[in-house]
Amino acid sequence: MDRKFDLAVAQVGGIQPSEGRATAVQRLIRLLEQSHHKGASFVVFPELTLTTFFPRYWADDIAVMDQYFETEMPSAEVKPLFDRAAELRIGFYLGYAELTPDGQHFNTAILVDSMGGIVGKYRKIHLPGHADKLEDVPVQHLEKRYFEVGDLGFGVFEVDGVRFGICLCNDRRWPEVYRVLALQGADVVVLGYNTPIEVPGWQEEPHAKMETHLLSLRAGAYQNAVWVAAAGKSGSEDGCHMIGGSAIAAPSGEILAKARTEGDEVVMATVDLDYSEPYRQSVFDFDAHRRPEHYSLIVDRVGRGDPLPVDFA
Amino acid sequence: MDRKFDLAVAQVGGIQPSEGRATAVQRLIRLLEQSHHKGASFVVFPELTLTTFFPRYWADDIAVMDQYFETEMPSAEVKPLFDRAAELRIGFYLGYAELTPDGQHFNTAILVDSMGGIVGKYRKIHLPGHADKLEDVPVQHLEKRYFEVGDLGFGVFEVDGVRFGICLCNDRRWPEVYRVLALQGADVVVLGYNTPIEVPGWQEEPHAKMETHLLSLRAGAYQNAVWVAAAGKSGSEDGCHMIGGSAIAAPSGEILAKARTEGDEVVMATVDLDYSEPYRQSVFDFDAHRRPEHYSLIVDRVGRGDPLPVDFA
Numbered sequence: 001m002d003r004k005f006d007l008a009v010a011q012v013g014g015i016q017p018s019e020g021r022a023t024a025v026q027r028l029i030r031l032l033e034q035s036h037h038k039g040a041s042f043v044v045f046p047e048l049t050l051t052t053f054f055p056r057y058w059a060d061d062i063a064v065m066d067q068y069f070e071t072e073m074p075s076a077e078v079k080p081l082f083d084r085a086a087e088l089r090i091g092f093y094l095g096y097a098e099l100t101p102d103g104q105h106f107n108t109a110i111l112v113d114s115m116g117g118i119v120g121k122y123r124k125i126h127l128p129g130h131a132d133k134l135e136d137v138p139v140q141h142l143e144k145r146y147f148e149v150g151d152l153g154f155g156v157f158e159v160d161g162v163r164f165g166i167c168l169c170n171d172r173r174w175p176e177v178y179r180v181l182a183l184q185g186a187d188v189v190v191l192g193y194n195t196p197i198e199v200p201g202w203q204e205e206p207h208a209k210m211e212t213h214l215l216s217l218r219a220g221a222y223q224n225a226v227w228v229a230a231a232g233k234s235g236s237e238d239g240c241h242m243i244g245g246s247a248i249a250a251p252s253g254e255i256l257a258k259a260r261t262e263g264d265e266v267v268m269a270t271v272d273l274d275y276s277e278p279y280r281q282s283v284f285d286f287d288a289h290r291r292p293e294h295y296s297l298i299v300d301r302v303g304r305g306d307p308l309p310v311d312f313a
Numbered sequence: 314m315d316r317k318f319d320l321a322v323a324q325v326g327g328i329q330p331s332e333g334r335a336t337a338v339q340r341l342i343r344l345l346e347q348s349h350h351k352g353a354s355f356v357v358f359p360e361l362t363l364t365t366f367f368p369r370y371w372a373d374d375i376a377v378m379d380q381y382f383e384t385e386m387p388s389a390e391v392k393p394l395f396d397r398a399a400e401l402r403i404g405f406y407l408g409y410a411e412l413t414p415d416g417q418h419f420n421t422a423i424l425v426d427s428m429g430g431i432v433g434k435y436r437k438i439h440l441p442g443h444a445d446k447l448e449d450v451p452v453q454h455l456e457k458r459y460f461e462v463g464d465l466g467f468g469v470f471e472v473d474g475v476r477f478g479i480c481l482c483n484d485r486r487w488p489e490v491y492r493v494l495a496l497q498g499a500d501v502v503v504l505g506y507n508t509p510i511e512v513p514g515w516q517e518e519p520h521a522k523m524e525t526h527l528l529s530l531r532a533g534a535y536q537n538a539v540w541v542a543a544a545g546k547s548g549s550e551d552g553c554h555m556i557g558g559s560a561i562a563a564p565s566g567e568i569l570a571k572a573r574t575e576g577d578e579v580v581m582a583t584v585d586l587d588y589s590e591p592y593r594q595s596v597f598d599f600d601a602h603r604r605p606e607h608y609s610l611i612v613d614r615v616g617r618g619d620p621l622p623v624d625f626a
Contacts, residue, residue: 219532
């Protein structure tokens with residue numbers, strides 16, 4: 001890809017439990033073709049794109065959930081997406097549930113280049129929700145039950161000459177993620193998400209849900225002088241409603257493109273990698289301004305604690 | 314202060330080079346009294362509040378700039394502000410240039426409790442701008458020339474029973490700052506700023522300047538489940554134009570109060586410390602969700618570097 005290229009975010013409307021992977025993949029191929037017609041050289045698909053968002057369901061026997069996991073990538077059902085993308089010379093990001101040969105379960109995303117090769121992988125680190133069964137709630141959010149914490153760190157990978165940082169869903173709310181990716185030279189941060197409007201226990205007001213999603217993308221882009229592209233699986237799934245708002249944020253902190261609907265929809269922006277440079281050479285010249293000697297609590301503490309003493313007298 | 318209290322942000326219009334500290338202090342006292350009448354128990358004043366924003370001026374001899382620095386706090390000229398605040402039982406945050414007995418120069422902020430005692434101090438760590446003289450620019454931004462990097466870290470201090478984290482101006486654009494303060498249990502982050510619309514070299518579009526200011530406050534508040542209150546010295550100073558937008562952001566990421574003008578103006582919000590709690594117990598339950606073992610680059614690297622290898626095959 002050039003220093004300037006057209007990036008597509010492919011939002012995917014709800015995928016029902018009854019919907020098979022083959023059907024889902026056909027929808028993804030249609031979105032891929034739309035992106036190609038609009039001139040895209042890279043497409044971002046959502047998190048857990050191939051099935052319904054199963055962490056909403058409780059299963060006494062975890063093994064029941066293995067039906068939602070992929071044991072190879074691409075599988076026979078997903079291969080048509082890889083083939084079509086390679087034909088069209090488009091790279092893509094895809095989120096799915098990964099079951100490894102040694103039985104580990106991860107919430108995973110991959111980067112595929114325009115030749116169809118898997119050139120990057122991420123396993124989700126910030127797993128939201130809970131591991132235990134909550135009673136008297138309309139829906140569970142069991143990512144901490146069904147997935148292990150990712151073991152690959154936050155990686156940056158070159159895809160067709162552009163450095164992509166990858167993460168997933170809840171990661172986008174943690175400023176550490178964008179920073180660790182930016183410190184590895186990421187130019188574009190891509191992520192998929194599933195964000196239910198209703199979660200167990202206390203929750204933000206519905207109007208705030210979209211705002212905090214966009215706020216997180218915008219702040220990540222601005223404070224790191226990177227582009228951020230986020231694709232949601234949204235709309236209704238098995239009676240549960242997830243936000244839309246798939247979007248692309250520029251290093252200015254502005255949203256340059258955003259989905260209007262909660263269904264299958266492609267939004268596009270022209271990513272100009274040179275637009276990051278003046279930010280990186282002025283306000284966010286990390287070498288000139290960052291002071292890591294004062295950031296150590298970020299790695300030394302997990303949760304909130306007491307103030308450190310300051311001798312200012 | 315209770316778990317719920319009224320917080321004032323006192324924006325200060327431009328202070329001209331000819332304006333003495335006594336005049337400036339009279340303006341601050343008026344803003345303090347207005348805040349009191351509106352019910353405030355704490356007031357946030359700007360950065361370098363007592364004089365014009367002198368880092369815009371070049372001086373071959375740095376000592377010429379000592380006229381803008383305070384050698385004691387409160388000085389005789391500033392004491393009326395301390396006295397009036399103690400009379401009204403209001404605490405406050407005040408930014409000023411500090412010259413220490415051993416000759417160090419800092420861009421400093423203090424916290425003063427409702428009895429008039431200095432209970433916290435911060436010396437600015439993220440100094441923006443440059444140290445050398447730039448030619449052919451309309452204005453300099455010489456914080457790196459006139460100030461040393463702060464030596465007190467990012468501190469959190471209890472003021473009348475509430476934990477305040479303090480920082481200054483450019484610090485608000487660095488997510489590390491809010492995080493280090495939140496990890497020390499900050500409930501409210503307070504800061505002053507001077508943000509010139511015109512800076513040397515490349516700059517954001519003017520419309521973006523206000524947006525990135527507010528974006529930084531909002532993201533800091535939301536991602537750390539704290540309140541953020543920012544007071545600017547704004548409007549015209551010696552022909553230079555600084556943004557207004559003094560504001561208070563809630564843990565929801567929303568701006569709850571914002572100055573309308575670029576002059577002396579008080580804006581208020583009722584800070585409810587309990588409103589932070591549900592965020593701290595769900596999406597931003599740091600103990601449950603943070604993964605510092607994956608954040609080490611934040612302290613191990615200063616600037617952007619190459620991607621770390623990831624073995625995902």
